[in-house]
Amino acid sequence: AQSVTQLDSQVPVFEEAPVELRCNYSSSVSVYLFWYVQYPNQGLQLLLKYLSGSTLVKGINGFEAEFNKSQTSFHLRKPSVHISDTAEYFCAVKGTGRRALTFGSGTRLQVQP
Amino acid sequence: EAQVTQNPRYLITVTGKKLTVTCSQNMNHEYMSWYRQDPGLGLRQIYYSMNVEVTDKGDVPEGYKVSRKEKRNFPLILESPSPNQTSLYFCASSLSAAGSGGTGELFFGEGSRLTVL
Numbered sequence: 340a341q342s343v344t345q346l347d348s349q350v351p352v353f354e355e356a357p358v359e360l361r362c363n364y365s366s367s368v369s370v371y372l373f374w375y376v377q378y379p380n381q382g383l384q385l386l387l388k389y390l391s392g393s394t395l396v397k398g399i400n401g402f403e404a405e406f407n408k409s410q411t412s413f414h415l416r417k418p419s420v421h422i423s424d425t426a427e428y429f430c431a432v433k434g435t436g437r438r439a440l441t442f443g444s445g446t447r448l449q450v451q452p
Numbered sequence: 453e454a455q456v457t458q459n460p461r462y463l464i465t466v467t468g469k470k471l472t473v474t475c476s477q478n479m480n481h482e483y484m485s486w487y488r489q490d491p492g493l494g495l496r497q498i499y500y501s502m503n504v505e506v507t508d509k510g511d512v513p514e515g516y517k518v519s520r521k522e523k524r525n526f527p528l529i530l531e532s533p534s535p536n537q538t539s540l541y542f543c544a545s546s547l548s549a550a551g552s553g554g555t556g557e558l559f560f561g562e563g564s565r566l567t568v569l
Contacts, residue, residue, distance in 0.1 A: 348492070373557065382456075382542060382560035383495075429494060439485070439510065440558060444494040 341366040341434045345443035353451050354422055360415040360446045362430030372413040373431040373440065374404055383429060389413065400424065425450045454479045458543050458561035465533055466569050473528045473564050475543030483546040484526040485510070485558070486518065488539040495542065501526055533568040540565050 342365045352358045364370060371390050375383040387398025394406040404415045413430060430443040456477045465471055477484065485500040487510075497510030501520040515537055517529040526545075530537060544558040 343494075345494075375560075380562075382562045383544075383558075384560065385557060388557060439497055439500060442487075442495040444492055 341370070341432050341441050343430050343432050343441055343443035345430055345446050347446050348444065349447045349449065351449045351451060352420055355419050357418050358416065358420050358424075358448065360428050360430075360448065362413045362415065362443060364411050364413065364430070364432040366411075366432060366434045368434040370435070371433045372404075372406060373433075374398065374402070374413070374415050375429045375431060375442075377427045377429065377445075379426070386415070386428070420448070420450050422450050422452060424448060454559070456543055456545055456559055456561035458541075458564045460564060461562065462565050464567045464569065467534055468532050471530050471533060471566075473530075473541060473543075473566070475526045475528065475561060476524050477526075477543075477545040477559070478524065479545060479547070479559065480523065481545035481547050481559070482523070483548060484520065485544050485546075486516070486526070486528045487542045487544065488512065489542060489563075490539050498528070498541075530566075533566075535568050538566060538568045 344363045346361045373388045374386040376386045377383045387396050389396045389406045397403045402417050406413050427445045427447045429445050431440045433440045459474045482503050486498040487495040489495050496512045498516050499518040501507045504523050507518050541564045543561040546558050
């Protein structure tokens with residue numbers, strides 16, 4: 340079985356401050372990991388992904404995430420957020436050989452001026 | 453432009469009135485899937501399809517049907533909608549079937565908000 344836990348349902352932060360959105364996963368096999376972003380009234384779009392190789396992954400819009408196998412985590416970070424980063428962020432995991440992604444419950448990032 | 457298209461985007465209906473939400477992708481993807489999104493629960497998979505004429509249940513299939521007669525289309529059918537099916541629905545597709553070596557990276561439609569009264 341595989342599962343994803345996003346510990347924070349909402350994260351308020353001021354513009355230009357750094358942010359970290361936490362994601363922990365559980366899987367009995369090796370995994371692929373993803374972060375998706377959902378802007379208001381839109382579908383989900385891929386922010387970044389970890390498939391193999393370097394554990395630090397860079398995505399669009401200045402976001403990055405680090406895969407930590409020992410802590411089974413894949414936290415998302417940005418050093419300086421903008422108002423336009425206000426959105427909901429979903430972490431997802433797929434075990435190799437499994438047929439579907441499993442999504443976390445989402446974290447709503449609220450960037451305040 | 454590569455995209456996944458869902459229709460309708462918004463729908464209000466009444467209990468028991470059959471409805472279909474269409475989904476079409478123009479990327480020649482093998483894998484397609486339906487999710488529902490509810491507050492605090494994230495996305496839960498309803499049904500998926502590995503290829504034409506191959507469909508299978510996801511985590512929450514009760515009350516839904518699907519079909520995959522053509523590679524590009526994957527409609528979601530609610531034979532007798534009930535209020536607990538009020539939700540935001542997303543169709544997604546992937547180049548190769550997750551689990552057959554594919555990475556599982558999904559491309560999403562813009563969503564269909566369904567209200568069942």
